Structure formats: C-alpha cells, structure tokens
Amino acid sequence: MVRVPVSTPDGWTRESRIATAPPHTTTTTTNLNPSSTIMPITKSKPRPGSDNASSLSDLGARIIHYVQAGYPGLYLVSPEEQRVEAELKAVTEHLNAIMDKTDKTKYALCYWSVVDGLVNTETKQVINANDPLELLQAISEHKEKAVILLKDFHLFLQDPNPILVRKLKDVLLEAKTKQKTLIVVGCRLVLPPELEREITVVEFALPGKEALRGVLHGIMESAGIKGLAVEQQEKAVDAASGLTTIEAENAFALSFVQTRIIEPSVVAREKAQAVKKSGLLEIIETRESLDSIGGLDVMKDWLLKRRNAFTQRAVDYGLPPAKGLLIIGIAGTGKSLSAKVTAQVFGVPLLKLDAGRLYGGLVGQSEANLRSVIQTAEAIAPCCLWLDELEKGLAGSKSSGSTDGGTSARVLGSLLSWMSEKTAPVFVVATANDVSQLPPELLRAGRWDSMFFVDLPNVEERQAIWTIQIRKHGRNPADFDPVQLARASEGLTGSEIEAVFVESLYDAFDRDTQPTDLDIARALTDFVPLSKTMAKQINALRTWATGRARCATSPALSERRLRKFAA
Numbered sequence: 001m002v003r004v005p006v007s008t009p010d011g012w013t014r015e016s017r018i019a020t021a022p023p024h025t026t027t028t029t030t031n032l033n034p035s036s037t038i039m040p041i042t043k044s045k046p047r048p049g050s051d052n053a054s055s056l057s058d059l060g061a062r063i064i065h066y067v068q069a070g071y072p073g074l075y076l077v078s079p080e081e082q083r084v085e086a087e088l089k090a091v092t093e094h095l096n097a098i099m100d101k102t103d104k105t106k107y108a109l110c111y112w113s114v115v116d117g118l119v120n121t122e123t124k125q126v127i128n129a130n131d132p133l134e135l136l137q138a139i140s141e142h143k144e145k146a147v148i149l150l151k152d153f154h155l156f157l158q159d160p161n162p163i164l165v166r167k168l169k170d171v172l173l174e175a176k177t178k179q180k181t182l183i184v185v186g187c188r189l190v191l192p193p194e195l196e197r198e199i200t201v202v203e204f205a206l207p208g209k210e211a212l213r214g215v216l217h218g219i220m221e222s223a224g225i226k227g228l229a230v231e232q233q234e235k236a237v238d239a240a241s242g243l244t245t246i247e248a249e250n251a252f253a254l255s256f257v258q259t260r261i262i263e264p265s266v267v268a269r270e271k272a273q274a275v276k277k278s279g280l281l282e283i284i285e286t287r288e289s290l291d292s293i294g295g296l297d298v299m300k301d302w303l304l305k306r307r308n309a310f311t312q313r314a315v316d317y318g319l320p321p322a323k324g325l326l327i328i329g330i331a332g333t334g335k336s337l338s339a340k341v342t343a344q345v346f347g348v349p350l351l352k353l354d355a356g357r358l359y360g361g362l363v364g365q366s367e368a369n370l371r372s373v374i375q376t377a378e379a380i381a382p383c384c385l386w387l388d389e390l391e392k393g394l395a396g397s398k399s400s401g402s403t404d405g406g407t408s409a410r411v412l413g414s415l416l417s418w419m420s421e422k423t424a425p426v427f428v429v430a431t432a433n434d435v436s437q438l439p440p441e442l443l444r445a446g447r448w449d450s451m452f453f454v455d456l457p458n459v460e461e462r463q464a465i466w467t468i469q470i471r472k473h474g475r476n477p478a479d480f481d482p483v484q485l486a487r488a489s490e491g492l493t494g495s496e497i498e499a500v501f502v503e504s505l506y507d508a509f510d511r512d513t514q515p516t517d518l519d520i521a522r523a524l525t526d527f528v529p530l531s532k533t534m535a536k537q538i539n540a541l542r543t544w545a546t547g548r549a550r551c552a553t554s555p556a557l558s559e560r561r562l563r564k565f566a567a
C-alpha cells in the first residue's frame with residue numbers, strides 16, 4: 001500500500017492516483033465495480049459478438065475455456081488480487097457476450113472474502129457467509145451459473161478441517177453440472193493432496209510491458225509529469241519488469257517523489273528489494289568485467305561471441321535463443337566470477353537463485369517456488385539466471401524418492417523442461433564443484449549451449465590473476481614481479497592467490513609498510529593449497545571432465561607453458 005509522502009505535490013493524493021490510474025493497478029475498493037473500465041493485460045482481438053466486452057488476455061481466454069469445459073475449481077497463484085478481479089470481470093463479460101442467444105441465463109460474477117462474505121457483483125446482493133463452510137453452503141444453494149472468486153480461501157487449505165475438504169469436494173462435484181466455477185486466488189499455492197485432482201492450478205503471470213506502461217502512464221497523469229521522453233519511459237518500464245502492478249506503481253511513485261521525474265535507477269533499486277523479499281532470488285549488481293578474469297580464454301571467447309545474443313538483430317538473423325552455460329570446476333577457480341561477468345557481457349540483469357531455499361515444507365511448495373522464480377525471471381527477461389553451486393540445490397534428486405518423497409526430482413524435472421522449452425530470453429548460467437552430486441540428466445549433451453571445465457590456472461593464467469588481484473587491492477602491479485609470483489604459486493587457485501596477497505597485505509600493514517614480493521613469497525611458503533589437500537578429488541574431476549566438458553583454457557596455452565618449463 002502506498003503512503004503518500006509529505007513532500008507529495010499539491011493535489012496529488014493517493015485518491016487522485018486511484019482515480020486516474022488504470023483500475024487494475026490501484027483498485028483499493030474491495031468491491032468489484034462492474035462499471036469500471038478494465039485495462040486488458042494483453043490486448044487481443046475481441047471475439048465475435050463481444051464488441052462491448054473488455055479485451056481479453058491469453059490467460060483470460062484460457063479461463064474461459066476452463067469454464068466452458070465445466071472445470072469446477074481453479075487455483076490462480078498470484079499476489080495481485082486486483083488484477084485477478086479485473087481479469088475475471090473481463091472473462092465473465094466475454095462469457096456472456098459469446099453465449100448462445102437462446103440461453104437466457106447469464107454468468108454471475110461473485111466474490112468472497114472473510115470480511116465481505118459472498119457478494120454478487122451484478123445484483124450487489126451480499127450473503128453474510130464469512131465462514132468457509134457457510135460459504136460452501138451458500139454456493140451450493142446459488143442457483144445461477146457463476147464464476148466465483150474466493151479470496152481468502154487458501155488460508156483455510158493449510159492443514160484443512162476434514163469437514164471443509166469433504167464439503168468442498170461435494171460442492172465441486174455439484175458445481176460441475178451447474179456451470180459454476182470456483183476460483184481460488186492466493187499469493188502462494190496451498191493445496192492439500194486430497195484436492196489436487198479436483199482443483200486445476202493456473203499460473204497468473206506477472207504484468208507484461210504493456211500493463212506496466214499503463215501503470216506508468218497512470219502515475220505520470222496523476223503527478224502531472226509531461227514531456228518524459230519515450231526512451232526514458234521504456235527504460236522505466238524495463239526497470240519495473242518483474243514487479244506486480246502495485247509494486248511497479250509504488251516504485252514509479254517513489255521515484256517521482258525522490259527525483260521529481262521517473263528515474264529508472266530508482267525503480268530498479270526498488271525492484272531489487274522487492275525481488276529479494278521472496279528469499280529465492282536476488283538481483284546482483286556487478287562491476288566485474290571480462291578484464292576481471294585472469295585466463296579462461298576459451299570461455300571468454302565463447303561469451304564474447306554471444307554478447308549480442310539478446311538483441312533484435314540476433315532474432316532477425318534467426319539465431320536460436322541462447323539456453324545456458326554450465327561451469328564445472330575446482331573450488332576457487334573463478335566460476336562464480338565468470339557467472340557474474342556473463343550477465344555483464346550480455347548487458348542484462350543478473351538474477352541469482354538460492355537453490356537451497358527452493359525447497360519448502362508444504363506439499364507442492366518447492367514446485368510453486370520454482371514456478372515463481374521462473375515467472376519473475378521471464379518477466380525481467382532478457383536476463384541471466386544464475387544457479388550457483390548447483391549440486392547443493394539439487395542434492396537429493398539422485399536419491400530422491402527415498403529421501404524427500406521425490407520433491408527434488410520433481411523440481412529438477414520442472415527446471416529441465418522449462419530450460420528446454422523456454423522461449424523468453426533467460427540465459428541460465430550454472431556453476432558446480434562436485435559433479436558426482438549432479439543428476440546425469442542435467443549433464444546430458446544438448447542440455448546446455450556449452451559445459452566448461454575450469455582447471456587450476458596455468459602459469460600464464462596465474463600471472464594474469466596476480467596482476468588483477470594486486471590491482472584489485474589498490475596496489476600497482478609494476479611494484480611486483482607477477483612472472484616470478486606466477487612461477488612460485490603453482491597449484492594455487494585464483495581465490496588462493498587472492499588470499500595469499502591479502503595475507504601479505506596484513507603482514508605489511510602490521511609492520512606499517514607496503515607489501516613486497518618477499519612478503520608474498522613468505523605467505524606462499526606457509527600456504528597449503530587445495531590442490532595438495534584434495535589432489536584425489538581434483539584428479540577425479542579432471543578425469544570426469546575429459547571428453548565431457550570443454551576446457552575453459554585453450555590447450556595452446558598449456559603447450560606454451562610446457563615449452564616454457566622445458567626451456
């Protein structure tokens with residue numbers, strides 16, 4: 001809910017925003033207002049005979065099909081009750097408009113909430129059935145054909161009362177023959193297994209660009225913003241993609257209050273916070289670029305070749321959409337760093353998924369979490385979706401069935417099928433250390449555009465990493481000898497090189513001087529690298545990767561290295 005800040009310009013109140021913004025964006029009234037105009041989510045051609053009805057989105061058309069096919073129960077997963085209301089209003093209007101002329105009975109649109117009871121939006125008749133059991137009784141006594149939106153009903157489906165489940169089953173069975181469709185709306189999916197077959201789950205996608213443009217124009221009108229360049233408007237709409245209509249409206253309003261214009265960076269910052277609230281996704285801001293990575297030349301070339309993959313030019317050229325990249329390798333060799341850089345190369349936002357948090361305790365919650373992640377990523381698209389330490393998120397899917405009732409296997413299945421079918425420009429970049437934990441279907445040929453293996457850095461790569469790390473920590477590489485440091489640090493990963501340099505910084509700081517090659521050499525002597533302590537695992541990973549994944553470093557470099565060593 002927007003609080004209008006004290007510094008709001010005269011005459012611009014929340015109420016005026018409500019009056020001027022499209023209804024689906026800021027309908028604060030709990031009652032549906034049948035006379036209000038509806039802003040379609042996606043405009044589509046009106047159906048024959050439906051000239052007076054509101055335009056219908058693809059989802060609206062799907063709901064119509066469900067209603068016509070006699071589906072008694074639908075579950076719309078969406079945090080946007082107002083958009084759902086508007087959509088169902090359009091649905092009912094269309095249903096009535098396309099009805100057989102000989103059929104005199106029209107579909108009624110009713111809604112229910114614990115506070116308002118059951119309200120018929122046409123006749124304004126209210127039945128004070130505030131309890132879910134009373135509601136079901138009222139629905140069963142309802143004579144007309146109806147689309148009934150149930151607002152708070154999902155809250156009663158968590159650990160449901162057996163009487164409620166039985167009654168709901170009976171009402172659904174009856175509704176099938178009486179042309180009544182019950183539509184539960186909830187911000188999350190709560191469906192006990194007893195009702196899974198009775199109720200069809202329908203995803204309600206986040207608003208598309210067209211709808212967000214409507215929200216922006218509403219705010220511009222309310223705030224009296226004139227002359228905002230179309231390019232700036234589009235940037236603001238892009239920055240808001242992935243938000244609900246209310247969140248977008250709030251972000252635009254905040255931006256106006258803070259900057260007196262609509263500033264995309266303010267909207268983007270608000271979006272980062274809104275996305276983070278879900279606990280599953282985070283928008284990562286990164287300043288890293290290809291120059292921040294030492295070595296890994298093959299992978300860098302591969303990425304560079306795809307830098308325009310998300311442009312219209314690539315689409316016009318007929319390039320198939322880029323699917324994703326899997327980076328496998330030894331810990332600390334720059335896999336996460338490369339994932340961050342991928343988004344920077346493509347020039348798109350980076351969304352990091354905390355795969356471990358996908359899993360929820362309730363039945364179906366993990367799948368619902370994945371669906372919400374996909375929805376957000378597709379709404380923000382073009383973007384990179386980063387699955388870090390993939391094996392940790394999918395742990396259990398190999399032995400699934402015995403350990404977690406098949407949840408991780410189902411989540412993996414949904415992820416894989418989305419990856420192979422997705423049309424939205426979402427590039428998946430995944431990283432993993434331990435392939436033995438990864439389910440084989442994830443490693444199947446063709447699953448990814450490429451699978452790269454990142455080995456310990458060779459001498460030339462170490463030299464580049466030393467230079468990068470010295471510079472990164474505010475020192476001049478010319479004051480050191482990166483060639484010698486590279487030779488002295490064989491077997492160290494990039495992150496170990498960084499750790500050694502930081503160690504020498506601490507030493508020097510303690511002595512109130514600046515670090516020298518000698519300090520680094522001392523720190524190196526005490527350092528035990530992972531390549532020593534985990535030599536067996538590293539060799540096993542190398543053996544696995546041979547022939548399965550592309551080496552992120554070109555063999556030419558290794559040959560040159562060999563020649564250098566031989567000399």
Ligand SMILES: Nc1ncnc2c1ncn2[C@@H]1O[C@H](COP(=O)(O)OP(=O)(O)OP(=O)(O)O)[C@@H](O)[C@H]1O
Pocket residue numbers: 292293294295296329330331332333334335336337338431432433465468493494495496498
């Ligand atoms: N090739 C590299 N070039 C420059 N810096 C590197 C390189 N590899 C690692 N680093 C440094 O090490 C840090 C940690 O690397 P990163 O997190 O990318 O490793 P990782 O392969 O993802 O490790 P893990 O498997 O433990 O997650 C980086 O932030 C960077 O400072």
Ligand SMILES: [Mg+2]
Pocket residue numbers: 335336337388389431
């Ligand atoms: Mg990592």
